[in-house]
Amino acid sequence: MNGGKAIVGRTSTRTAVLNLYLGAAVLRLALFTLFRGLPDLLTGRVEISTPVTSFKRLQEGLFLYNHNVSPYDGGVYHQAPLFLPLFSLLPDFSTLPVFTYLLYIAIDLLSANALLKIADAGEAGSSALFTSLRRDKRWSGLVVAAVFLFNPFTIATCIGRSTSVFTTCAILHAVAKAIAGAPFSAMVALSFAAYLSMYPLLLLPPLVLLSFDRQLPARATKSLAQFATSHVAIVGGVLAALFGMSYLITGSWEFLPSTYGVQLTLSDLAPNVGLWWYFFVEMFDSFRSFFLAVFWMHLSCYVGALTLRIRRQPLVVITLLMGIFNIFKPYPSISDSSLFLAMIPLYRHVFPLMRYTFLVAAIIMYTTFLGPAFYHLWIYAGSGNANFFYAITLVWGLGLSLLVCDLTFAVLRDEWEVERPEMVGKDIRQI
Amino acid sequence: MTEPTVVAGAVIASDKSTRKPPPPEKASDVRRRTWVILSFWFIVLCLLPIWWRTTTIYRANLPLDEMLEWADGKACRPVFPLRISIQADALQEQEAQNLLRLTQHALDDLNDFSGHHLRLQLSPPSTVEHQSRDRDDDTALIIRLVPGEFTSSTLDPYAPILDITYPPNTIPSPTSSSSSLAAYVASQLRTTFAEEQAIISYLLSTNSMPTEHRPQGLTPEAAESLSKRTTRSLKYAPTYHLTFSLFTSGPLPSSWDIEAAIDSYMRPVLDVLSPIHNFTIDTQVQLYASPGVQSQILNKEDLSSFVNAAEWPLSPSIGGAPTINFILFVGNQTIGSTAPSSDNPDDATNITTTSSWLLPQWGTVYLLSLPPSSPHVSLATLKQPLLTFTSHLLSLTGTPQSGSLPLRLSTLARIRSADLLLRASSTLGSLARLSLALPSIAIPGSVADGVQKTMAHLRLACETLGGAEGLAHARIAEAEAERAFFEKSMVGQLYFPDEHKIAVYLPLLGPMAVPLAMGLLNIVKEWTKRRREKKERGVEKKNV
Numbered sequence: 001m002n003g004g005k006a007i008v009g010r011t012s013t014r015t016a017v018l019n020l021y022l023g024a025a026v027l028r029l030a031l032f033t034l035f036r037g038l039p040d041l042l043t044g045r046v047e048i049s050t051p052v053t054s055f056k057r058l059q060e061g062l063f064l065y066n067h068n069v070s071p072y073d074g075g076v077y078h079q080a081p082l083f084l085p086l087f088s089l090l091p092d093f094s095t096l097p098v099f100t101y102l103l104y105i106a107i108d109l110l111s112a113n114a115l116l117k118i119a120d121a122g123e124a125g126s127s128a129l130f131t132s133l134r135r136d137k138r139w140s141g142l143v144v145a146a147v148f149l150f151n152p153f154t155i156a157t158c159i160g161r162s163t164s165v166f167t168t169c170a171i172l173h174a175v176a177k178a179i180a181g182a183p184f185s186a187m188v189a190l191s192f193a194a195y196l197s198m199y200p201l202l203l204l205p206p207l208v209l210l211s212f213d214r215q216l217p218a219r220a221t222k223s224l225a226q227f228a229t230s231h232v233a234i235v236g237g238v239l240a241a242l243f244g245m246s247y248l249i250t251g252s253w254e255f256l257p258s259t260y261g262v263q264l265t266l267s268d269l270a271p272n273v274g275l276w277w278y279f280f281v282e283m284f285d286s287f288r289s290f291f292l293a294v295f296w297m298h299l300s301c302y303v304g305a306l307t308l309r310i311r312r313q314p315l316v317v318i319t320l321l322m323g324i325f326n327i328f329k330p331y332p333s334i335s336d337s338s339l340f341l342a343m344i345p346l347y348r349h350v351f352p353l354m355r356y357t358f359l360v361a362a363i364i365m366y367t368t369f370l371g372p373a374f375y376h377l378w379i380y381a382g383s384g385n386a387n388f389f390y391a392i393t394l395v396w397g398l399g400l401s402l403l404v405c406d407l408t409f410a411v412l413r414d415e416w417e418v419e420r421p422e423m424v425g426k427d428i429r430q431i
Numbered sequence: 432m433t434e435p436t437v438v439a440g441a442v443i444a445s446d447k448s449t450r451k452p453p454p455p456e457k458a459s460d461v462r463r464r465t466w467v468i469l470s471f472w473f474i475v476l477c478l479l480p481i482w483w484r485t486t487t488i489y490r491a492n493l494p495l496d497e498m499l500e501w502a503d504g505k506a507c508r509p510v511f512p513l514r515i516s517i518q519a520d521a522l523q524e525q526e527a528q529n530l531l532r533l534t535q536h537a538l539d540d541l542n543d544f545s546g547h548h549l550r551l552q553l554s555p556p557s558t559v560e561h562q563s564r565d566r567d568d569d570t571a572l573i574i575r576l577v578p579g580e581f582t583s584s585t586l587d588p589y590a591p592i593l594d595i596t597y598p599p600n601t602i603p604s605p606t607s608s609s610s611s612l613a614a615y616v617a618s619q620l621r622t623t624f625a626e627e628q629a630i631i632s633y634l635l636s637t638n639s640m641p642t643e644h645r646p647q648g649l650t651p652e653a654a655e656s657l658s659k660r661t662t663r664s665l666k667y668a669p670t671y672h673l674t675f676s677l678f679t680s681g682p683l684p685s686s687w688d689i690e691a692a693i694d695s696y697m698r699p700v701l702d703v704l705s706p707i708h709n710f711t712i713d714t715q716v717q718l719y720a721s722p723g724v725q726s727q728i729l730n731k732e733d734l735s736s737f738v739n740a741a742e743w744p745l746s747p748s749i750g751g752a753p754t755i756n757f758i759l760f761v762g763n764q765t766i767g768s769t770a771p772s773s774d775n776p777d778d779a780t781n782i783t784t785t786s787s788w789l790l791p792q793w794g795t796v797y798l799l800s801l802p803p804s805s806p807h808v809s810l811a812t813l814k815q816p817l818l819t820f821t822s823h824l825l826s827l828t829g830t831p832q833s834g835s836l837p838l839r840l841s842t843l844a845r846i847r848s849a850d851l852l853l854r855a856s857s858t859l860g861s862l863a864r865l866s867l868a869l870p871s872i873a874i875p876g877s878v879a880d881g882v883q884k885t886m887a888h889l890r891l892a893c894e895t896l897g898g899a900e901g902l903a904h905a906r907i908a909e910a911e912a913e914r915a916f917f918e919k920s921m922v923g924q925l926y927f928p929d930e931h932k933i934a935v936y937l938p939l940l941g942p943m944a945v946p947l948a949m950g951l952l953n954i955v956k957e958w959t960k961r962r963r964e965k966k967e968r969g970v971e972k973k974n975v
Contacts, residue, residue, distance in 0.1 A: 286873070287935055290485040294940070297478050304470035308463060420454075 016142055017116065024112070024149035025105050032101045039312045042160035047371060049133065050331035051268040052197070052259070055161035062087050070250060072258035079163055080196050081246040081255045100161065107165045108158050112149050114172035115342055116141035123315050124346035127341050128213035130312035133424075134349040144345045152368075153338035164335040167197040167373045171339065174200075174207060175318060183211035187231050191238035198260050199329050202300055203318055204235060205307045210314035223319060244306045248386050266330050271389060273371065274332040275397055278390040299328045316411050319343040323404035337400065344407070353410035356402055363399030367392050462959065468950040475947060488871060491879035495863045497886060502860020507893035509635065509849055513549050515620065519576040526602055527553055530576075531612050537617035544929035571841060572623070574616065582612070584619045586835040593619065600811030615709055625844040626831045631849050633657040663791040667847055667854075669906060670709040670752040671828070674794075675820075677742065678720035679806065680762035684801065684869065687759075687808035689714045693774060695810070696817035700824065703840055706899060707847055708828065715744065722760065729766050734788050737796060755827055757820045761801055771938070787819050795823040844902050851905035852892055855885055858912040871929065881915030884908075 004339035031038060042048055043055050051057065061077030063069065065084040071077045073196060090099045118124075118141075118350050125135030139147075148154055157165055178186035190207055193200035212227050221227040246255055262268055269277050276295060283291055306317045326336040351357065371392045377384035417424050468589050500506040517534075519527045533650040535551050572591045579596030586593055597612050633654060677687050693712065720743060738745070738758065741934070745756055766786065787797040797816040799807070826832070830843045859882065866874060883907045892904035 165827070284931075284935065286488070287486065290482055291939070293478060293481040293485060296476050297481075298943075301471055301474040305467045308466050308470060311463075 017145070020142060020146055020149065021109050021112065025109060027150075028105045028108065028155065028158055029101060031155070033098075036305045037360055039161065041160050041163075042156055042346065045372070046155075046271050046375065047273050048156055048160035048161075048162050049335050050164075050261060050272045050333050051270050052331045053162045053335070055130065055163065058083060058163060059093065062093075064399075066210070070252070070254060072250070072254050075258075078259050078262045080259055082195070082242065083163060083166075085249060088307070104158050104161055104165060107169050108149065108154065111165070111169040111342075112145040114169070114176040115148050116145040117176045118172070118179055118315075119144040119346055121176075123179045123210075125349050126201045127313050127315065130415065130418070132349055133418060134192075134352075134414065134422075137349045139345050139348045144342070146340035147345045148338070148431050151338050151341060153334040153341065157333070157335040158336055162333060162335050164197065164333060167193050167200060168335060168339045170196065171203065171322075173198055174203075174344075175210070175315070177216060178207055178211040179214050179315075181214050183215065183227075183231060184234060187234040188238050191235050191242065195239060195242045198263055199299070199325055200365040201235075202303050202325070203321055204232065206314045206317035207233070207322065209311070210318065213314060218419065240291040263330050264296065271375075271386070272333060273393050274329065274394055275327070276330045276391065278386065278393075281386075283409055295330070299325065304428065310411065310415075313413070315346070316407075319346070320404055320408055323400060323407070327400050327404070340400070344403075347407060347411070350407070350410035350414050353413050354406045355409070356406045360399055360403045360406065363395060363402070367396040367399060371396065445612055455889060465954050465957075466956055468947075470945055478578070479732035488868075488873045489876075490872075490874045492884070493863065493866055493874060493877050493879055493882055497865065497924060498859040498863035498882065501573070501886065501889060502863065504856070506634075507856070507889065508919060509631075509852060510548060511631065511845055513571040513624070514552060515549055515572045515574060516552050517574045517576060521578050522576065522602065530602065530610065530613055530616075533613035534616045537613050538620060541617060541621050550626065572620075574620075576773075582615055584615075586623070586838070588835050589837065591835070591837045591841065593623065595619065597711055600932070601759040623838065624842075626833045627845065628841075629653055630657060630831060630846050633661070634846070634849055634853060660826075661829065663789070663826065665753055665755065665827055667791050667829075667850060667909075668708070668753050669910075670711065672752045672754045673710055673712045673824075674745065674754055674756050675712070675714040676743070676745065676756065676758045677714075677716045678722075678758060678760050679716075679718050680720065680722075680760075683802070683804065683806050684761060684808050685716065685806060688810040688813060689717065691810050692817045696814060697821050697824075700821050702826065703836070704843075707840075707902065709842055717744065720760075722762070722764070727764060729764055734766070735790070738793075738848070740792070748943070754794075755824065756790075758794065758796045758822075759799055759808075759813075759816050760796060761799050763800055764798060765800070766798065787816070787823075789823045789826065792827070794827070795820055845896075845900065845954070848892065848896060848902040848905040851902075851909040852889065855889055855905065855908040855912040858909075858916050859885060859889075862912075862916050869959055875918060875920050878915045878918045878921060881911045881918070885911040885915065 022093050049055065049057075057076050058079055061071035061079065062084055064073060064077070066088060071081070071084060087093075087100075093100050119139065120141040122135070122138070125132050125138055171187050174186045174189035174193060177183075177189055177366065186207060190204060193203075194245060206230050208228050209224075211223055211231065212221075215221065215227075219415075243256075247253060266276055266280050269281055271277050279295075280288065280291070303321060306320055309313075310316050310320075319340070322336070322340045326332055326340045329336070371389070374384060374388040374392050374394070378386060413428070416428075497506065517527065517531055519530070522530070531553055538549050538551070572593055574593045574595060577594060577596050578597065578599050582595075582597050584593060584595045596615060597615075602610075602612065606748060636654075675689055675693070677684075677689070679685070704710070723736045723739040726733065729737065737760075738756075743758075745754075745758075766788070786799070787795060789795050797819055799808075799812070799816060801812070825839070827947050829846065830839050830844065831846070832839070834842070862878075862882065866872060888904045888908035888911065892901045892908055895901040895904065
């Protein structure tokens with residue numbers, strides 16, 4: 001009946017997309033250039049720059065690298081070695097910062113583009129094994145990309161020049177490629193993400209499933225085991241190649257303990273929005289290694305369970321895992337939240353099933369304002385202490401975990417309603 | 432208007448009326464749930480070896496029995512065999528041998544302490560080379576028998592030599608079983624070494640030595656004076672830091688010839704002490720220094736508060752070595768006549784106590800009054816203070832007070848080695864008891880290493896006790912034992928009882944464990960139920 005309108009609404013027209021990208025780029029460039037102090041202010045914020053993504057630390061590593069000193073000397077730089085040649089190619093940051101700005105803007109636009117493709121493919125509403133009853137109610141890629149591009153968290157991350165935007169971009173491209181039926185490209189993109197930040201490696205099982213479900217019929221592999229083995233091998237091969245290149249660049253394997261080792265052992269206890277730092281500041285030394293193992297195991301224990309439980313919708317698993325990583329990873333920042341929040345609009349069709357949207361929105365906004373205030377009280381005013389900030393990060397984690405739970409509930413309810421159509425719209429009780 | 436309420440009512444009603452049991456779960460759902468729970472348990476199982484690896488406390492194997500043996504003094508019986516050679520150039524070989532035998536008998540009769548044993552030997556007729564070789568040979572004392580008018584003895588002030596003159600008729604005949612000369616020599620030797628023997632027996636008695644090794648015959652008074660002396664002397668350290676301070680009550684004097692004075696009056700003693708201790712020296716001058724007591728005449732009570740610790744720049748310790756302070760105070764204060772000069776009755780420097788006093792384990796203060804306008808303290812003026820300082824230094828380092836200086840110093844070396852040996856042994860014992868008392872204390876490998884080294888050096892020290900080598904080994908042993916006992920990573924874990932582990936595990940792992948355990952329980956329940964049903968169905972089939 002109104003199919004034409006729906007199509008207009010669903011597929012984004014080229015001009016609209018271009019206008020969106022142009023608007024986002026102009027906004028970022030204006031923030032970069034008109035507010036001179038803003039980029040450096042945001043770079044220094046613990047909510048944006050963690051020890052493993054900070055742009056300041058990247059510059060330190062870059063300086064050492066350009067003076068033929070190992071970038072990992074001094075224990076400041078904890079990021080992947082391949083960033084160094086990339087940023088050395090750009091004109092010097094202190095004289096011509098605009099190129100760095102443009103690079104970051106381009107990365108954001110690339111991420112948005114991948115997100116737009118994911119949304120337009122409609123994977124969220126109807127995957128290979130499951131079709132939601134509510135799939136018609138969804139936002140077009142344009143809206144999803146706009147929500148991502150104009151999310152304040154995304155903008156702040158971009159202005160703060162956190163290197164986590166590269167990881168975000170790689171993850172989104174991996175998902176987009178998997179949905180587009182290009183499993184090899186998806187695996188390569190995921191390898192890059194894993195190389196840059198390590199934790200995206202945990203997304204491999206659902207991503208392999210997603211690629212398997214979305215293979216092009218022409219050259220589809222029938223056996224899941226065979227498909228999984230070959231694609232894990234691809235990831236392994238690409239990672240090995242990246243490590244080899246890193247070795248050639250830095251001349252030693254020192255980068256492994258300095259980048260991944262720091263994430264595994266949490267040797268830098270700088271405060272961030274996550275739950276780890278305070279816990280390990282307080283932890284007895286003799287239990288430190290044990291609880292590091294517990295925290296990492298906790299982070300990874302959801303992968304298998306979620307993949308098994310929501311086998312029919314791998315994209316949901318990826319989204320939920322992003323939310324879980326955002327809460328429980330060792331050095332989270334609002335960049336991870338921006339990635340998770342970017343995926344939420346894909347599930348427009350289950351929004352009516354979510355129960356705590358108002359609460360979650362309130363908590364996220366409230367912590368966004370109180371977090372920096374309490375950090376200021378602690379560090380600068382000296383009238384508070386570490387507990388103030390940690391309390392807010394706890395509430396922040398609570399809000400995000402509420403969102404993850406709520407989304408899980410909504411998706412499962414959606415699946416259940418397909419199974420039991422007679423129960424649509426009725427309350428459920430756990431028995 | 433009414434429609435919605437009707438609908439709602441209908442829903443509620445239908446909810447209530449149709450409280451039918453939910454449809455049975457699909458087998459695939461049950462299987463999937465099992466897999467999900469098992470996937471969590473898989474992670475937990477992966478964690479178990481990690482838990483074991485990361486929380487077991489590393490306890491290096493310590494040779495506890497051996498350590499306790501050392502502490503109880505069973506491993507080493509400290510014996511100081513002192514070799515004393517007799518030079519009797521004027522005697523026939525036969526006569527000399529006889530005299531030696533008799534003297535040894537007399538000594539053995541007198542001696543009641545087996546740990547301190549004097550052994551006589553005859554040295555060949557003295558030549559210069561022989562003498563020097565004998566000195567190298569750890570001979571504690573040389574007795575030179577010279578014929579003379581009457582029986583007398585003198586200690587050589589510069590070498591460990593006891594000169595004894597005897598009338599020729601006192602030489603024992605080969606057949607006689609006793610001799611006055613032999614008795615005389617024995618008693619002289621005994622008085623010479625009486626103090627050393629007393630100190631060593633005191634050291635052994637204050638440590639946990641088994642009673643059979645303990646010497647008897649230490650009178651309470653002697654023990655008291657010895658304990659006074661040991662409390663006065665500083666704890667042994669390989670290096671002492673000497674601080675010489677000139678404090679003046681007014682603007683003058685502002686300079687002193689301290690370097691020259693140290694070189695001329697103190698350096699010789701420092702040099703002879705150098706096998707036992709190293710010394711580092713610094714000096715300082717402070718004008719307008721006000722003492723802690725302002726009164727003109729100081730009485731005994733004032734002396735302990737004279738040093739103005741709050742204002743005088745006397746740092747407690749420089750570079751880890753204990754500091755000995757020597758203070759020269761220029762002012763017009765004197766020690767009152769009411770202050771008994773017998774403050775330290777056994778002090779060899781009784782004459783100078785009118786202007787100086789010794790602060791136990793800390794140093795010396797010397798009061799010097801000068802004409803008010805003299806701007807400089809000359810070398811000559813410094814002579815008396817420096818000699819006082821030197822004698823107090825010997826007493827602060829624990830040197831015995833009787834006998835000639837070389838004898839006193841060799842005695843000091845022996846006392847120190849015994850002291851270090853006992854101290855290292857008791858540290859080993861404390862470590863062993865500590866590791867037995869706290870089963871949850873971590874013992875790093877470095878502690879075990881330290882213990883091994885300590886025991887090796889203790890064994891060597893015990894074998895070579897009394898010589899320079901023994902002192903060196905005892906020094907290493909003591910240092911290693913202290914290092915092992917005060918190992919940092921061990922001390923940090925000192926108090927970590929098992930209740931703390933519950934406090935660590937329960938709040939963090941308890942909430943995680945509840946859903947995991949409940950999930951596992953459900954799986955097991957379902958599984959048993961299915962099996963029972965299967966069995967029943969099988970039975971029914973059979974019955975049919």
